[in-house]
Structure formats: structure tokens, C-alpha cells
Amino acid sequence: KMKMCNIRTGLDKACLKEAIIDHLFYKQGCEPEGASINDVYLAVSYALRDRLLHHGLKTFDAVLEDEDIRLVSYLSAEFLMGPQLGANLIDLNIFDEMRQAVTELGFDFKLVLEQEEEPGLGNGGLGRLASCYMDSLASLEIPAIGYGIRYEFGIFDQEIKDGWQVEITDKWLRYGNPWEIARPESSVNVYFGGYTEQYSNEIGKVLRRWVPSYVVKGIPYDTSEMGYKVASCNFLRLWKSEAIESFDFSSFNHGDYYKAVMDKIESENISKILYPNDELYVGKQLRLKQQYFFSSCSLQDMMRMHLENQGKPQDFHKKWAIQLNDTHPAISVAELMRILLDECKLDWKTAWETTQQTFSYTNHTLLPEALEKWPLDLFKALLPRLLEIIYEINYRFLEEVKRRFPEDNNILSRLSLIEETGSSYVRMANLACVGSYAINGVASLHTELLKKNILNDWVSMYPDKFYNITNGITPRRFVVLSNPGLSKLITKNIGDTWPQYLNELKKLEPFAYDANFKEQFRQVKIENKRILSSVIKDRIGIVVNPSSMFDVQVKRIHEYKRQHLNVLHILTLYLRIKSNPDIEIQPRTFIFWGKAAPGYFMAKLLIKLINSVGNLVNNDFDVRDRIKVVFFPDFNVKNAQLIYPAADLSEQISTSGKEASGTGNMKFALNGALTIGTLDGANIEIREEVGYENFFLFGLTASQVIEVKQNNYDPRFIYENNMELNAVIKFINSGILSNGDRNLFKPITDNLLYGDPYLLLADYPLYISCQDIVAETWKDKDKWNTMAVLNVARMGKFSSDRSINDYCENIWKVKPFKLKIE
Numbered sequence: 001k002m003k004m005c006n007i008r009t010g011l012d013k014a015c016l017k018e019a020i021i022d023h024l025f026y027k028q029g030c031e032p033e034g035a036s037i038n039d040v041y042l043a044v045s046y047a048l049r050d051r052l053l054h055h056g057l058k059t060f061d062a063v064l065e066d067e068d069i070r071l072v073s074y075l076s077a078e079f080l081m082g083p084q085l086g087a088n089l090i091d092l093n094i095f096d097e098m099r100q101a102v103t104e105l106g107f108d109f110k111l112v113l114e115q116e117e118e119p120g121l122g123n124g125g126l127g128r129l130a131s132c133y134m135d136s137l138a139s140l141e142i143p144a145i146g147y148g149i150r151y152e153f154g155i156f157d158q159e160i161k162d163g164w165q166v167e168i169t170d171k172w173l174r175y176g177n178p179w180e181i182a183r184p185e186s187s188v189n190v191y192f193g194g195y196t197e198q199y200s201n202e203i204g205k206v207l208r209r210w211v212p213s214y215v216v217k218g219i220p221y222d223t224s225e226m227g228y229k230v231a232s233c234n235f236l237r238l239w240k241s242e243a244i245e246s247f248d249f250s251s252f253n254h255g256d257y258y259k260a261v262m263d264k265i266e267s268e269n270i271s272k273i274l275y276p277n278d279e280l281y282v283g284k285q286l287r288l289k290q291q292y293f294f295s296s297c298s299l300q301d302m303m304r305m306h307l308e309n310q311g312k313p314q315d316f317h318k319k320w321a322i323q324l325n326d327t328h329p330a331i332s333v334a335e336l337m338r339i340l341l342d343e344c345k346l347d348w349k350t351a352w353e354t355t356q357q358t359f360s361y362t363n364h365t366l367l368p369e370a371l372e373k374w375p376l377d378l379f380k381a382l383l384p385r386l387l388e389i390i391y392e393i394n395y396r397f398l399e400e401v402k403r404r405f406p407e408d409n410n411i412l413s414r415l416s417l418i419e420e421t422g423s424s425y426v427r428m429a430n431l432a433c434v435g436s437y438a439i440n441g442v443a444s445l446h447t448e449l450l451k452k453n454i455l456n457d458w459v460s461m462y463p464d465k466f467y468n469i470t471n472g473i474t475p476r477r478f479v480v481l482s483n484p485g486l487s488k489l490i491t492k493n494i495g496d497t498w499p500q501y502l503n504e505l506k507k508l509e510p511f512a513y514d515a516n517f518k519e520q521f522r523q524v525k526i527e528n529k530r531i532l533s534s535v536i537k538d539r540i541g542i543v544v545n546p547s548s549m550f551d552v553q554v555k556r557i558h559e560y561k562r563q564h565l566n567v568l569h570i571l572t573l574y575l576r577i578k579s580n581p582d583i584e585i586q587p588r589t590f591i592f593w594g595k596a597a598p599g600y601f602m603a604k605l606l607i608k609l610i611n612s613v614g615n616l617v618n619n620d621f622d623v624r625d626r627i628k629v630v631f632f633p634d635f636n637v638k639n640a641q642l643i644y645p646a647a648d649l650s651e652q653i654s655t656s657g658k659e660a661s662g663t664g665n666m667k668f669a670l671n672g673a674l675t676i677g678t679l680d681g682a683n684i685e686i687r688e689e690v691g692y693e694n695f696f697l698f699g700l701t702a703s704q705v706i707e708v709k710q711n712n713y714d715p716r717f718i719y720e721n722n723m724e725l726n727a728v729i730k731f732i733n734s735g736i737l738s739n740g741d742r743n744l745f746k747p748i749t750d751n752l753l754y755g756d757p758y759l760l761l762a763d764y765p766l767y768i769s770c771q772d773i774v775a776e777t778w779k780d781k782d783k784w785n786t787m788a789v790l791n792v793a794r795m796g797k798f799s800s801d802r803s804i805n806d807y808c809e810n811i812w813k814v815k816p817f818k819l820k821i822e
């Protein structure tokens, strides 16, 4: 051998090869000759994990001891991490070295990457945002820990049978997870049930305490979160619930040992499964248990680290800035109070000041049906001590409200942490608001609407707490890793620092008018479309034309996101063809991809509708392949990475005022797709950045939406007067799409004709004329490509690095910690 290499840390090809062989032997128990593809995947991943650990341990050694460092703690019930192998190779800047190492050992590197089963520990936007933020925190060298739940079953896998969605259990841990490290020695106990009582301490002071009826153990599993081309490495700590071996009741007066050692199965249920609803709250007891479980585990963990380093309990906020990702961890506000009061024995005032300086809260939705409020009885039975603390917080807070607004009884009931409308509830958003020093929305319109509507009273109470922090996405995963062709093209022309400083993409602007560049840009796109086409062919057997326009809508299926508006357009084109088969139509491939919540009937029916339209259109002789409709099953991060680079047109067509931000919209535009969209969420800011002339805008504005609804909106009137729309709706119920069944899709059409809460019919004429303009523009490929390049060049703002910088400067007040590694 030419030079010695460190088998655990060496980064060149020779070292990587040795490391893989070593892990194949000692971890998988095989020689390269006998290794399966999964053996190789695991060995490669272990080899990589060794290298990450080296960085991670050094980072936290340095960070925890340094009194001046405030760490960020990102609390989230969801982290939609995506596959780890490729992303980590990009971060360590050894993607090519590893590919060569694996190839020279005689394995197919692509298959090795594909072998990974991604941790689908999230539903959609909110969970993926958490993971983009973890990536940016590490890349900006902000010391941080992400805290969440290690669900044994993540978001279900989706299959399509006869056009309908079928849910399959996500057994992602089946073949082992090489990225995580269990740390049972850092386990914590979490208590539930029982009652509270008064007692006197040694000096006769009267206090209250919790006598719980059962206990569950939380075991942390750590996954490294490496920064891009930097030395520091953070981690994600996910909690698994287990039954305890025994329960020491000496610290309590009462209690039944046998009841206390909760049934093993029930304890383990807490971290079993991710709830697959998003944006629809259902008051399930197990979900509240999950929320309290991971909040309590995480706070105990942070407090332990703080105290171990000689910190004082009342200085907790100086060591930790805790971000609440929506209200799912909002119970943390009461839990930190419990720890400070009952365990650290602080007085109320000190405890509350510490708590209020610790938390900040991000709101992700304006939909009233997504707001979490727990029935009081349920809450009391499960967490009696926390309810007591919430009552006390509420009492003191409402006294303050009364002083501020002595005249106004209504504001009192609106701001109260307890809702009393017949039955009583604990309002989690109110708890988050009162317990946090900062509250933010996720896009500029969203923040404005929050302040105007659902959080308006909170603005009156605490005007200085409000911030907007527009969401962002990581360019490492969503360009460098997903779109190597585009990445190489960009780097060749403007250098290789743009993934860290995304505003440098501005330097591409002149190339938008450079014929040579545009030709290469076009070739990258067509190649990405070819790759996607072959995947579509392999997985669902539909042949699509890579030179047709790829018109893509991928996101959770929701009425407010209006996948059915897209369907109305497809059927409009179809009927145009049917009435004139020789009509000039720009070839388009409509691609849908997305999961419906298992209990969301309309969303599931929408999937059936899309598939039925696909069946008809794809096989109709008159269509002659000019339009194709593809519903691709099982949207996840792995699949997402295939699709954004291959899109020409990005559908962002939610009813204005409903989509808080959207982040898929950013992934598309950054990969050179043009957007057809409403003035909703971050679309507004994307359009500002890329230029009005490079964005296909249509539809009512958020304020027009309100206005139309207030003025006796009558969808039937539009239906009677718009001939194309009329024909499309009638066609849906003609039975042609549904084997003669005229009732199958009636719930959808009835919903549109009698109410139309998401204003599809109001926006339909505007959408169709906008789509006609899209088609016109597509004819001029040169113009289209100029627009697409300008989109890429002007998307710098939407790097999650910018978002995280905003959080650091305005909310957390933290700075990078530059770790040096020899």
C-alpha cells in the first residue's frame, strides 16, 4: 500500500474501500464475494457513519462546555428526513470517491443508493421543513439538536388498486437502520395519569405534587446531521417508548406498583405509529400521549445537560432556544414549568420568566380545522399536574389581559387557554402563544393573515412577539443531490460555492440569454425527463413522451390544494379534442403524486377521479398521446428527488389564503420549472423574486376570496354560464369515467355546485385562460428556457440557509460556532 489510511476517518477512495470491506466482514459477517446488495448498503453506511461520528462527538464536546453557547433545540413531531446515504456523501464532499470505491469493489452504486429505505417520519411540508432546517443548522454551524419521535411505522406506503389508494404499513426498520445509535444510558422516565395532591416540604412550605399512575421509558436514538463542507455535525435525537423494568415508588407516597408498571405493549404503543392526518385535528388520546412523551423526554434531556454543566435551572433559557414546530410540542411550555417548579423547586415567577424566554413558536396553518384543542377530561385524566399548571398560567395571564382591556370580556374568552363552548378544551395554540417570546408565520402573506385573523387578539396583547420567517429548502438535497446535471452546469459557469451561498445563482442571469448555455440547460432537463419517464414506465407501465410538457402537481391530496381544479383543466382539453380531434394541442404529460389521509373520503375519491381520467385519456384514440395523465403511487422524499428536476410546469393552485407557504413550489422553481399559481403562501414571494413576467399568475386574491364568499357566492351561476365548465361537470357524471356509474363522483361535483368552499368554479375561467397562455408560451421553447433559467437564477432567497439565518438573528439570537478539525 502506498500510504497508511485511517479506516474510520479516511476520505480517499482506498480508505473507503478498506472501510467497506471491514464492515462487510465485522458487521455483516460476509466477504465482498458473498455480499447482498443490502449488505453492501449497510457496510457503506456504517463506513460513512464512522466518519460522521468523529465530527459529531467533537462538536458536542466543545459546545456543551462552552457557557456562552446557546443551543437551538428544534422540537417537532415530524422529521421527513429522506434517504441519508447520498445526502451525507454530498455533505462530506466524497460522493465521487465513494461511488468509485463501491464500483471498484464490484457493486452497482446506483442500486446501493436505491437500497435505502427512507425514514418517512412525517406527513408532508411541516415534517420536510424540519429536516431542511436541520440541514441548514448544521451547514451554518449553529449547534443544534432536533428532537422528535422514533416512530416504528412512519407514513404509510401508498399503492393504487383499481384507481383507489391502498395504505400499506411502512416497515422502514425491517432491514435495520445503520444511521442511528441507541443510547439507552440516557433514557428518561415519563409519567402519566393519577392525581395531584398538596404536601408540606421539610420547612413546612405547602406545595403540590403529581402522583402518577403509570410510567413509560423514553430511549433516545441519535442520527448525525452533518453540515455541508464544514467540520461541525449536529444530531437528531428521536425517542422510542418502552416499558420500564421496574418502577421506584419511594419518591411518591401512594401508588400501586403493579398498576404502575404499565403493560409493556401499551407503553410501546406510544412511539409505534405516525398519525397520517395533516391539517385535520382529531382528538385521539394516543396522540396527546405522543406529544407529551416526546416533549417531556426532550426537556428532561436538555435540563440534564444544562445541570451537568453547572448551569442553574433559572438560566435554562441561556443554554437552550427551543423552537416549537407548530403546536404539536406546545405541551412543552407546561412541562418546562413542571420541571422548574416541581423538580427544581423554583418559585412561580422565576420559573415563568425562564419559560417565556425559552420558547418560540412557528404556526404552519390558517385552517381552523387543524387547530389542536384537547378535550379537558381527556387532558385531565392523562396529565393532571400539567392541567393544574395550565390553569395557573391562564389565571395569571387573564389577570394581565383584564388590566390591559378592562372593558372587553370577549377578548378574555378568546385569549383564554381554556375554551368553554359547551364542552371544554385546552387550546394548544394559545398555550404556545403565551409561553413563547416569539411567534412566526411561514410566509409573508401567511404572517399577515395570522395577525389579521386567528392570532389578532394576540397581536393586541403582545405586538412585539410577531415575526415572519419565510420557509426555505435545502439546495444540497434538492439540487446538488437530486439534479446532478443542473448542478454541474451551474458550477461550470459560476463556480462551486452556490450551494452554500444560494444568492450567487444571480450570476446565472446573463446566461438566460446565452444560446449555448440554454441549449445545455435544455439538455439537462430533457435528460431528467427521460429518467423519470423510464421510472414511470417501469413502475406503472405508462409510456410518456419526454419532449411533452411535464405538468406536475405533487403534494398531499387536499381540497384546498385543488387537485380537482387541475382535473377540470385536463377534461377541458380532452373535450376540446373530442369535439375537434385535429385541434392544435401542445403535448402535455400531467403528473400527480400524493397521499390522502386514510380517513379523508373526498381526497381518496379525488385519487380515484384522477386515475379514472388517466385511464380514459391515455387510451383514447382521438387523443393520440397528446395528453397523458399519470398518477404515480407513493410520494416520498426518494421519489420527490426524481420529480422536481424533471418538471416543466409546477402547479401551485391552492385557494388564496389557504396554503401557509408551500415548499414544493420552491423545489420546482429552483430546478427550472415555471409556476402556474395563485397569490397564496410563498408563491407571492417567489413571483416577486423571479419576476412577474416569469410566473403564470391566475385567480382570486385572498381578500377577493373573502369578498366573494360574503357576497352570496353562487357556483351554479358560473356553471350555467360557462360552456366548457358545464360540459366538463356533466361529463364527470356521465358515467363514462366510471363504468356507467353516474353517482361515483357526485360527492365531488355536488360539493362544487352546492357550496364550492374552495372556489374552484370562481377560479376556473381564470385558470383555463392562464393554462392557454402557458401552452402558447411553451410553443416558443427559446422564450420558455429563458424564463426557466431566470427562475433558477433568482431563487436564492428560498434557501433554508436564509430562513435559518433569519431565525438566528431575529429569534434565537445565536451565532455560528466554527469547529476546527485537524
Ligand code: 26Y
Residues within 6 Å of the ligand: 123, 124, 125, 126, 127, 129, 277, 278, 279, 280, 281, 282, 364, 365, 370, 371, 372, 442, 471, 659, 660, 661, 662, 663, 681
Ligand atoms: C394536528 C395534526 C392533525 C396535524 C398534523 C400535521 C396538523 C398539521 C400537520 C401538518 C401541517 C403541514 O404540513 N403544514 C404545511 O407546513 C408547511 C411548512 O411550513 C407549509 O409550507 C405548508 O403550506 C403547510 O400546509
